[in-house]
Structures are given as structure tokens and as C-alpha cells.
Amino acid sequence: MDLSARSKVLVQGIAGALGSLYTTRMRAYGTSIVAGVSPGHGGQVLEGVPVFDLVEQALATAGPMDVTVILMEPYRMLDAALEAIAAGIRHLVLVTEGVPPLDMVKLLHIAERTDTLVVGPDSPGIILPGKILLGTYPAELYSPGRIGLISRSGTLTHEIALHLTQAELGQSIAVGIGGDRIVGSSFQQWLQILDEDDQTEAIVLVGEIGGNSEEEAARYIVEAIDKPVIAYIAGRTAPKNHRMGHAGAIIASLVAGWGSEIGTPDSKVTAFQKAGVPVADRPSDIPSLLKQALRI
Structure with a gap:
């Protein structure tokens, strides 16, 4: 991943309510937003950013x-993402939630062919504290560091x-892979990125009940990750007799030999x-576990 404080950023949907709000916040953080795109608003300047149809x-000018x-x-996310890929942009942050699953399937096939990194949908985005904010993070909670x-x-x-x-464990990066049923980049992809990142010393992985992405990540850590990893699973107090996963994850778990309890807190x-x-056990326990792993 080659994002930095010098990265040039486009905002698609800048004329919408969310686009306007978060463009202002990203620019205030120092993110270099050089253009925006909103069909029908070309020629305007919004939040200090020139807008194109x-x-x-936008690329021809900026x-x-x-x-x-x-x-x-x-329902417009797929067209916007494909337009960006066709223009040669290889990092996409999809903030919007509820993107139709078939749209994501099509997008991910094209992203794989073009070596495009897709974050989201339903994602707060990416933040490199002190450098660049891409999305909706409350930047005041983050600090530069090595986690x-x-x-x-x-x-x-x-x-x-x-x-x-608060524990003086600053962050090299924070990324939300997204909460929709089908998302772009996975835990495995980001584990690999951070394992190879010279600015990162240790990794915190925050999962949830449902699905099998955490179980897959655990296997990948054994196979390929050298840096210390600390995990936290949200939703561990959910009712035990209420299945929170989905059919695909259950079938995949049986094929992989994980058992029928895939997606439960205990499984993860x-x-x-x-x-x-x-x-x-609690978010507040993470700093002490990190310090033990890093021996600080």
C-alpha cells in the first residue's frame, strides 16, 4: 500500500450531504483532496474543491x-467505482452501506483483474494518523504510532x-474492511499489508460474530504473519441459541472442517x-496485551 500524506484524493459524491460533510473534515485533517465528482454539479466549487461531472x-484537469x-x-456505487477504475485509480474507499450484493460481485471481479484495492462498502475508510484521513473517522481519537x-x-x-x-500506543494505520455482506479487501489482505509495513510493529484485529472471516484470518496468521497480533471479538454476549451467521458461512465451515458452530463467539x-x-475480553484490555506482546 502506497498511501501517504502526499496522496492525491478524489471524492465521488461530493455534492451530497455526506460528501460535503466529510470532505470538510478530511481537508481539515490535511488530506489532499484535489477534485470532486457529482454528476450535474460540474463547474462548481464545493468546500474549496473543484467539482466535475x-x-x-477531473483527472484531465487535476x-x-x-x-x-x-x-x-x-445503487450508484457500482457505476462510480467502475468509472474510477476505468480512469486508472487503484485505491477505492466505499463508505456507503447497503450496496447490492450482485453489484459488489461484479466490482470485485473487475478489481481483481485490475489489481485494485477496494475497502468497504459500509466502511469508515482508512486513516494514517497524522498523515491522511480517507473516510469518516473521528480523527481526534487517533494518534501517530506503530500499531x-x-x-x-x-x-x-x-x-x-x-x-x-490513552495508553500512548499510537497507530500506524486504521482500516475498516466494511460491514456489508460482501466486502472488498479482507482481513488476510490487510494482515499481509501490515506484516510487510515498516511503520507497523504490531496488529490489532477487531472482529464480530457471524460469518467466518475471523476463523480464516486466524489460519492465515499461523501460515503467514510474523508480527504480534491481538484480537477482540465484538458481540460475545449475544444469545447463544440465535444464529448470527449466514448459510454460505455455515456450509463453508463444514467443508473446511471447522464444524457447525462457525460464526459464534466461541468459534472465533x-x-x-x-x-x-x-x-x-474487553476493549480496555487491548493496550496491556499489546505491551506484553511487544515487551514494553
């Missing part, structure tokens, strides 16, 4: 972009970042424990 028009933050309506934070959760990520900041905690990954 099409991505190709030059190549490193990343786009997409704040479009769910990488990967999360499926939304606001819980911010609580954990605050605990880390057990998977991490077998992988040698400490699992925090």
Missing part, C-alpha cells in the same frame, strides 16, 4: 489520483483507538487461541 474530466473516497447512494488496527466493526474501532491513544475465540493470538 465525470471522473475523466491529473492522476491515488485514491477515491466514494460517498454515493448504494496497525484492522476492524469489521464501526464505532467500536474508535473506542479501541482511544484506548490505544477458539480459532485465535489455537493460532496463538491473545484475545481481549
